Amino acid sequence: MIENEGIYEISDDLLELFTDLMMTVPKRPEAGGPPLKPCFKSYCLDRNCNKVVTVMEEQTTISSGTTGLRTWEASFWLAEYLIAHPDLLSGKNVIDIGCGVGFLGISCAMLGAKKVVLTDGNTDVLTMAKENIGYNSVTCPTTASLLDWENFTEEQITALEAEVLILSDLTYDPTNIVPLVTVLKAILVKGVSAYMSSAIRNPQTFVDFFARIKGECQGLEIQEIPLDSVEHLFFFDEDTVQTVKVFHLFFP
Numbered sequence: 001m002i003e004n005e006g007i008y009e010i011s012d013d014l015l016e017l018f019t020d021l022m023m024t025v026p027k028r029p030e031a032g033g034p035p036l037k038p039c040f041k042s043y044c045l046d047r048n049c050n051k052v053v054t055v056m057e058e059q060t061t062i063s064s065g066t067t068g069l070r071t072w073e074a075s076f077w078l079a080e081y082l083i084a085h086p087d088l089l090s091g092k093n094v095i096d097i098g099c100g101v102g103f104l105g106i107s108c109a110m111l112g113a114k115k116v117v118l119t120d121g122n123t124d125v126l127t128m129a130k131e132n133i134g135y136n137s138v139t140c141p142t143t144a145s146l147l148d149w150e151n152f153t154e155e156q157i158t159a160l161e162a163e164v165l166i167l168s169d170l171t172y173d174p175t176n177i178v179p180l181v182t183v184l185k186a187i188l189v190k191g192v193s194a195y196m197s198s199a200i201r202n203p204q205t206f207v208d209f210f211a212r213i214k215g216e217c218q219g220l221e222i223q224e225i226p227l228d229s230v231e232h233l234f235f236f237d238e239d240t241v242q243t244v245k246v247f248h249l250f251f252p
């Protein structure tokens with residue numbers, strides 16, 4: 001606390017120390033500073049911080065050859081929507097595909113899901129996701145397991161017992177569209193409702209994804225969810241906010 005107890009003034013000593021620390025922020029690696037280490041980040045799921053998700057994550061965009069070792073902005077938008085609509089998760093088995101470090105799936109475990117399975121195809125990412133589950137007081141069974149969209153079995157999908165599927169920031173790589181649609185189809189045809197958030201970086205990749213999924217999944221409903229009235233709980237860097245969209249995908 002920077003305030004002196006019982007005296008309603010800012011402590012000069014603490015303020016000076018705080019200012020010094022602000023001035024000595026280490027240089028970013030791109031400016032010649034040392035490599036950034038992974039760090040713990042805590043995200044409050046409500047204004048009073050009654051529900052907090054803590055995850056260990058990298059501070060760089062790509063680390064060890066994967067994008068999965070940090071939390072991506074699209075997942076904050078989907079989390080805010082789910083926080084505003086807990087009924088969508090309440091008492092449901094939730095599956096997160098391409099879970100990354102696990103922020104979104106762990107959030108669902110705190111928002112009333114019956115069971116949550118985080119899945120990813122990268123074993124380093126999965127190891128971090130498993131550790132991150134352990135850092136949190138989840139109130140339902142929450143596990144992490146391998147699900148590679150290029151190499152999965154029907155038995156694996158059935159064993160997930162999915163009722164709600166969540167996925168965030170997976171439509172960025174043109175080479176991943178075919179396997180992603182393949183695994184989505186395998187899950188959605190079981191009557192699962194999916195909530196997907198995407199950062200639109202390359203509009204063509206996004207167009208190709210929708211063309212592919214509409215072609216493969218005849219009759220699939222895809223509804224864009226308006227986010228105007230959803231309360232922002234997480235901090236966004238105004239300079240890096242990309243166009244994020246959230247969709248509901250389901251077979252009626």
Ligand SMILES: C[S@@+](CC[C@H](N)C(=O)[O-])C[C@H]1O[C@@H](n2cnc3c(N)ncnc32)[C@H](O)[C@@H]1O
Binds near residue numbers: 073099100
């Ligand atoms: C951009 S990150 C998104 C992570 C997380 N959903 C988020 O929004 O923070 C993409 C994730 O998809 C996973 N992924 C990419 N290709 C995959 C595949 N073929 N099978 C399973 N997971 C894959 C990566 O390992 C990574 O964790």
